[in-house]
Amino acid sequence: MKGDDAIITVELEGRKIKVPAGLTVIEALWDTGHDVKRGIGCLSGLCGACTVAFIEKESKKVRFGLGCQKVIEEGMNVIMIPCFPCRAARYSLEAMENPLEKLKELYDELYTCNDCRACNICPEWINVAGVMRAAMAGDYESAAAHVTDCIMCGLCASRCPKNIAPHYVALYIQRALARERPSPPNLGNRLEEIESFRYDGEWSRVAAMDDEALKEFCASMVGR
Amino acid sequence: MYPQAMCDLIDIVDGTREKRKGEAIERLSAEELKALLARYHPDYREAAFRNLRVGVNRGDRTTHEIADLLEAFSDLDHSKIDLRPEYDTDVLVLGGGGAGVTAALFAEGMGARVVLATKLRLGNSNTIMALGGMQVSVHESDSPVRHFADTMAAGKFAGNRKLVKTMVEDGPRIVQWLLDLGVDFDRDGEGNLAVKGGGGLSAPRIICIGDYTGLNIMKVLKDQIRQVEGIDVFEFSPAVELTTNEFGECNGAVLYDLGRKRHFVVRARAVVLATGGSGRLHMQGFPTSNNFGATGDALVLAYRAGVRLEGVDSFQYHPTGVMFPEHMVGVLVTEALRSLGAHLVNAKGERFINELETRDACAAAIIRECERGNGVGTLSGAKGVWLDTPLLEETQGKGFLKGRFPSLYRHFMRVRINISKQPLLVYPTLHYQNGGILIDEKGETTVRNLFTAGEAAGGIHGRNRAMGNSLLDIFVFGRRAGLAAAKRKYNEAGNVTLNHVHRYYDRLKALRISSTAKSPTLFPEFIVNKL
Numbered sequence: 185m186k187g188d189d190a191i192i193t194v195e196l197e198g199r200k201i202k203v204p205a206g207l208t209v210i211e212a213l214w215d216t217g218h219d220v221k222r223g224i225g226c227l228s229g230l231c232g233a234c235t236v237a238f239i240e241k242e243s244k245k246v247r248f249g250l251g252c253q254k255v256i257e258e259g260m261n262v263i264m265i266p267c268f269p270c271r272a273a274r275y276s277l278e279a280m281e282n283p284l285e286k287l288k289e290l291y292d293e294l295y296t297c298n299d300c301r302a303c304n305i306c307p308e309w310i311n312v313a314g315v316m317r318a319a320m321a322g323d324y325e326s327a328a329a330h331v332t333d334c335i336m337c338g339l340c341a342s343r344c345p346k347n348i349a350p351h352y353v354a355l356y357i358q359r360a361l362a363r364e365r366p367s368p369p370n371l372g373n374r375l376e377e378i379e380s381f382r383y384d385g386e387w388s389r390v391a392a393m394d395d396e397a398l399k400e401f402c403a404s405m406v407g408r
Numbered sequence: 409m410y411p412q413a414m415c416d417l418i419d420i421v422d423g424t425r426e427k428r429k430g431e432a433i434e435r436l437s438a439e440e441l442k443a444l445l446a447r448y449h450p451d452y453r454e455a456a457f458r459n460l461r462v463g464v465n466r467g468d469r470t471t472h473e474i475a476d477l478l479e480a481f482s483d484l485d486h487s488k489i490d491l492r493p494e495y496d497t498d499v500l501v502l503g504g505g506g507a508g509v510t511a512a513l514f515a516e517g518m519g520a521r522v523v524l525a526t527k528l529r530l531g532n533s534n535t536i537m538a539l540g541g542m543q544v545s546v547h548e549s550d551s552p553v554r555h556f557a558d559t560m561a562a563g564k565f566a567g568n569r570k571l572v573k574t575m576v577e578d579g580p581r582i583v584q585w586l587l588d589l590g591v592d593f594d595r596d597g598e599g600n601l602a603v604k605g606g607g608g609l610s611a612p613r614i615i616c617i618g619d620y621t622g623l624n625i626m627k628v629l630k631d632q633i634r635q636v637e638g639i640d641v642f643e644f645s646p647a648v649e650l651t652t653n654e655f656g657e658c659n660g661a662v663l664y665d666l667g668r669k670r671h672f673v674v675r676a677r678a679v680v681l682a683t684g685g686s687g688r689l690h691m692q693g694f695p696t697s698n699n700f701g702a703t704g705d706a707l708v709l710a711y712r713a714g715v716r717l718e719g720v721d722s723f724q725y726h727p728t729g730v731m732f733p734e735h736m737v738g739v740l741v742t743e744a745l746r747s748l749g750a751h752l753v754n755a756k757g758e759r760f761i762n763e764l765e766t767r768d769a770c771a772a773a774i775i776r777e778c779e780r781g782n783g784v785g786t787l788s789g790a791k792g793v794w795l796d797t798p799l800l801e802e803t804q805g806k807g808f809l810k811g812r813f814p815s816l817y818r819h820f821m822r823v824r825i826n827i828s829k830q831p832l833l834v835y836p837t838l839h840y841q842n843g844g845i846l847i848d849e850k851g852e853t854t855v856r857n858l859f860t861a862g863e864a865a866g867g868i869h870g871r872n873r874a875m876g877n878s879l880l881d882i883f884v885f886g887r888r889a890g891l892a893a894a895k896r897k898y899n900e901a902g903n904v905t906l907n908h909v910h911r912y913y914d915r916l917k918a919l920r921i922s923s924t925a926k927s928p929t930l931f932p933e934f935i936v937n938k939l
Contacts, residue, residue: 206734206735207735208735211735221528221644221666221931222644222666224528224700225528225529225532225699225700225701226532226533226534226536226537226699226700227699227700227739228537228697228699228736228739228740229739229819230536230537230620230623230815231529231531231532231533231536231699233528233529233532252735253735253819253822255735255823267529272631272634274634274635275635276635277589277590277635278588308815308818309818328592332617332618332620332624332814333618333620333814333815333818334627335536335623336627336630352631355627355628355631356631358590358592358624358627358628359589359590359591359592359628359631360590361590361592362587362590362591362592363588363590365592365595365599366599367584367587368546368587368593368595368599368600368601369598369599369600370546370547370548370600370601371546371580371583371584371587371600371601373548374545374546374552374580375580375581375584378552378577378580378581383551383552383553386551386553387553387573390553390556390569390573391569395565398560398565398569399561399565401557402557402558402560402561402565403561405554405557405558405561405610406558406561406610
């Protein structure tokens, strides 16, 4: 915990170094004078810029996480992973009739997935392999439903032996599905109202109001 | 995981929950609200402000943090910069968040060549952190006029009527554009856009994508920018100065290549400044919910070029920023929890404000409780109040929080805090720059060919922004700025100069202002100050 003055020893970017306990990986890098900018974004665990790999003390397993969220611990060996290269397909959704049918063409490597589950290291706890299984089986709704929380950090793609970029595959499915949904009736109605100048009378009344009248008008809105 | 001392304090919250369920707290009257804000809201703390001594807004009030930057010289030795443009384009967009990317996409759609430069990675912005949702009047009980009224009232009638009208009227259209791009907003049973209520809204108006609204929009926009041909994206290239021609019109920018540590110039027929707000200046020492790059660069660059600023003495302190654990300090807890009925509770286990009051009122009330000694302390001496999330689990059903707020739930599970069983410690966090660079309906500033969109722009939100209006504003004015900027593509850009900077420096020197501050800030200097 921060607040007590414990100092721990960690291996940071390949260097053994002492840092105060309770810092995140990024804070520890700053604290030790590293000028990190590439791997930093929102500092809230949402932008996916600060992916890290680490081995905990006496563990055999390399684990993955986000540098702004992972709190370092005694004996941890940790590095930042620069943005991992992955292939994003080029397409024009507007030009496609049934974009979902094009998935195979755009991301044919998806269908070489043998469910090794190496990609299940998601810092957002997404079952990436499960999403890829659903995508291959054509259960796109289920695939899309599980990736709303994907922050596009690309860690899953960095582990895939088949060069699949699960985050891009899933994003394509999300976009394609959204395009296929019927237009929302309430939005359609409102657009029609605006285009037929339905509110113009009210707008001109508002435009003519002085500040006091506007305040009264706004107060009456809340009451209505 | 909460330390034992804090667990004991949580017992008090648990103990009063049953009693609080039946309690109704009256909304504040206009006078009470005024008194509360005047006494406790940071915007009213006179010692934190001063009047600008130089520039277009001379005499206007702003925070010391911003005044320090505006009354400063640049780090850059202007005499050593080669102003011959390395790139020549139609539209230069500065900033890679929602507003910038939208402007770039619309400008490109008009046939303009676009360069988009951003300080960090494309999409690393406050847009992705917009959790709660976006205001747009689509519900049948709602109307654009009603949206206008709520926005004006929330902003204490300081917002510009024309800009607010523009925003609310364009709202439904911009949502249609997002849907066409493949943004999957949540729907109700009939396929309508699902709408939620919120603080200060007179009709349900918040549309969302789970609790990751901004992120999911930004993912799609980023994907779209990859698909179009006419946009060059320069990442890790913050703008350090705008350039002007012999007529004082904006015609490009000096960028700094962080990787190769060198400056280069992009000349353009029009510039869209969309570099966001200034939360990382940590106004008055408050924690912030803003991303790493939000250092108010737009204000500095544009002010030297001669723009008028509007309302840069008004900031939004979001009432519920995380106070514990410490590495998450400042991170936002969505307002939706309060909308749904989560209580704000002080150390004695009492409520002290109607949670549906606007953000400024809730923030001021929390500060009041802490100053009165009713705050909850952490081990490091920070103070906050409880946001009673387990209450929602009781009123809305078991598993509600995990299902409805999966990201929030997970972020706290990582640190072994179960929000369905334990309340969250919160304190106001610096969230939004209400004012900014004054724009017109096209998004153009008072300097010709310089456009601004997003949080950098001012005049829309008055003195308090309603929930969900910034996510709307970035797309509406991003689009407008992009379209208007693209139309300037037949302009003569003219010679690239820094004459405006030299003029500005002359005025600083004439006033014997010799600040040691350097601006723009680009990156917050001293981050690990929580130690």
